[in-house]
Amino acid sequence: MRGRFLVLEGIDGCGKTTQLRQLAEWLPDSGLMPDGATLHLTREPGGSPLGRALRELLLHPPDDAAPCPEAELLMYAADRAQHVQRRIRPALERGDWVLSDRFSGSTLAYQGDGRGLDRALILDLERIATNGLMPDVTLWLDLPLEASIARREERAEDRIEAEGQAFLSRVATGFQVLAAERNWAVIPADQRPEEVHKAIRRALEGHVAFRRP
Ligand code: T5A
Numbered sequence: 001m002r003g004r005f006l007v008l009e010g011i012d013g014c015g016k017t018t019q020l021r022q023l024a025e026w027l028p029d030s031g032l033m034p035d036g037a038t039l040h041l042t043r044e045p046g047g048s049p050l051g052r053a054l055r056e057l058l059l060h061p062p063d064d065a066a067p068c069p070e071a072e073l074l075m076y077a078a079d080r081a082q083h084v085q086r087r088i089r090p091a092l093e094r095g096d097w098v099l100s101d102r103f104s105g106s107t108l109a110y111q112g113d114g115r116g117l118d119r120a121l122i123l124d125l126e127r128i129a130t131n132g133l134m135p136d137v138t139l140w141l142d143l144p145l146e147a148s149i150a151r152r153e154e155r156a157e158d159r160i161e162a163e164g165q166a167f168l169s170r171v172a173t174g175f176q177v178l179a180a181e182r183n184w185a186v187i188p189a190d191q192r193p194e195e196v197h198k199a200i201r202r203a204l205e206g207h208v209a210f211r212r213p
Pocket residue numbers: 010011012013014015016017018019043044045059076102103104106107108110111151152158160161189190191192193194196
């Protein structure tokens with residue numbers, strides 16, 4: 001039996017890492033996972049050894065090594081191809097569950113809506129990188145832009161976060177459109193972490209992908 005693939009998406013600072021940790025505690029005893037299945041936590045970029053090297057180049061490139069938008073798109077696609085082939089698909093084939101902080105929706109929102117790269121080209125690359133693998137459920141943490149900026153005020157920005165408010169606003173709109181198009185579970189993220197966690201639990205418990213036969 002194939003495992004399940006869960007993804008958290010949203011703009012920077014929407015709380016994915018915080019919720020991933022809470023899900024890691026709850027999911028194994030939730031009654032949703034079959035006996036014997038392991039939960040694997042991962043993220044993009046950086047879910048494989050190659051991906052960790054790409055992540056460093058993407059988010060903290062040395063001077064004069066920042067990728068142009070097209071190179072950036074290809075690097076995220078390379079990270080995803082390696083992640084899917086070496087980590088996600090083997091785990092799912094064993095019947096395990098995989099929970100990823102970001103997946104291909106992020107490329108459509110950041111490189112598509114944010115950078116303005118061609119959507120058809122991004123969809124072609126998505127097919128190559130994922131080899132047809134789609135998440136069983138994507139949870140979109142819906143956070144207003146101002147809240148994202150306030151949450152990240154004290155933190156050093158990486159290269160993508162430093163793109164500024166207009167860029168992030170286009171990304172946020174992109175996520176909103178994708179969530180509707182791809183039938184993602186919408187989780188209001190501008191509330192206390194415990195409330196966000198409860199909303200995620202409700203979404204998963206009621207989701208068709210997790211009904212036991
Ligand atoms: N990217 C990625 C692309 O451009 N294309 C792609 O294809 C992919 C896959 C990844 C960057 O790469 C880009 C997107 C990103 O810019 P990253 O470090 O993984 O870089 O960046 P983020 O995913 O944005 O990680 P962040 O750590 O910034 O955000 P999280 O994980 O969503 O948020 P989290 O949980 O770390 O929380 C942020 C802060 O808010 C607080 C936390 O304590 C923390 O201080 N917080 C809350 N505060 C109040 N209420 C709540 N409910 C809170 N939840 C968390």
